[in-house]
Amino acid sequence: MGGARARHAVAFAPAHVTGIVRPETGARDPRARGSRGIGIVLALGVTADATWSPGDRSLLSVRGEDGRRLRISEEVARRLRGSARGTLRVRLRHDVPIGQGFGTSAAGALATALAVAHLLRRPRARAIEIAHLADLYGGGGLGGVAAILGAGLEARTRPGLPPHGSVVRRRASGRVLVGVVGPPVPTSRLLGSARTLARLRREAARLLTLRGPPDLLELVRRSGRFTDRVGLASPRLRATLARLRASGLVAAQAMFGESFVAVAEREAAWAAGTRWLRSARICFFETTVGGRGAHVARLGPGSRGPVRRPGETAGARRATATL
Numbered sequence: 001m002g003g004a005r006a007r008h009a010v011a012f013a014p015a016h017v018t019g020i021v022r023p024e025t026g027a028r029d030p031r032a033r034g035s036r037g038i039g040i041v042l043a044l045g046v047t048a049d050a051t052w053s054p055g056d057r058s059l060l061s062v063r064g065e066d067g068r069r070l071r072i073s074e075e076v077a078r079r080l081r082g083s084a085r086g087t088l089r090v091r092l093r094h095d096v097p098i099g100q101g102f103g104t105s106a107a108g109a110l111a112t113a114l115a116v117a118h119l120l121r122r123p124r125a126r127a128i129e130i131a132h133l134a135d136l137y138g139g140g141g142l143g144g145v146a147a148i149l150g151a152g153l154e155a156r157t158r159p160g161l162p163p164h165g166s167v168v169r170r171r172a173s174g175r176v177l178v179g180v181v182g183p184p185v186p187t188s189r190l191l192g193s194a195r196t197l198a199r200l201r202r203e204a205a206r207l208l209t210l211r212g213p214p215d216l217l218e219l220v221r222r223s224g225r226f227t228d229r230v231g232l233a234s235p236r237l238r239a240t241l242a243r244l245r246a247s248g249l250v251a252a253q254a255m256f257g258e259s260f261v262a263v264a265e266r267e268a269a270w271a272a273g274t275r276w277l278r279s280a281r282i283c284f285f286e287t288t289v290g291g292r293g294a295h296v297a298r299l300g301p302g303s304r305g306p307v308r309r310p311g312e313t314a315g316a317r318r319a320t321a322t323l
Helices: 071-081 104-120 124-137 187-191 194-207 216-230 235-246 267-279
Strands: 007-024 034-054 059-064 086-094 153-158 166-170 175-180 250-253 259-263 283-288
Touching: 007 104, 007 194, 007 216, 034 104, 034 175, 034 216, 034 283, 059 071, 071 086, 071 104, 071 124, 086 104, 104 124, 175 267, 187 194, 194 216, 216 235, 216 250, 216 259, 235 250, 235 259, 235 267, 267 283
Parallel strands: 059 086
Antiparallel strands: 007 034, 034 086, 034 153, 153 166, 175 259, 175 283, 250 259
């Protein structure tokens, strides 16, 4: 067994912006827990690069590009490895900041799950379930894994993973602007507040329609009304949203971060908004609505990596502005 050849797999899971969220965690079965709401699947996301070398000793390493230990994704890898002996290494690359309302915990968990399941020949359905549970119990979020199994604009009409939960999707194209104005906000702290949960449920009930997601412009417009009513944004984020809206953009807080999402009906508004962000030295990313959900990447013959970085498109690029 010690001489068995190492295997390699790469998986990608898209980032996601939640615009409206109604937490629903009362179900007895945790697979049916999560949230109702609407959001945007992005072209940017998290890439998991995994290698498995069978052997007599067991070693597990799940790290970010900066060497940071990623505990939710690590739990996913540990559960999928089970009793198999060998060395499992996963390196995660994030296209967007961690802990800023872009669903990186769910994306990291799901990308890890798909890559490791592919290596160890575990069922895809089991991998998805483990990613959902790790994100849920690890304090990462509520329903992010279900949201990014597919692409486009999404409405979580029933909480939890399918078939317990239900997600209605709408294919969409268009540019999306996301950015960060302050330090990360721990999702677990917000979701641990009874007052915050009550406020989220009350305002979501006023604005949610469960027939499916609206078009991109209306989704962000409705999300902006929701985030303004909920009032979780810091003074700096509120000022940023006001300035972006004054530029002609439709903007909302990305739940639950010190971050924003914005779209434009007119090119002039996009140009004015991005020009102001650069002048204000605010970190932002120009991307698009994602055209594909989480998946295992195809590797070229003899390659140790994807032919291109999964999730990249002509309309998805990293901005050069920094905090």
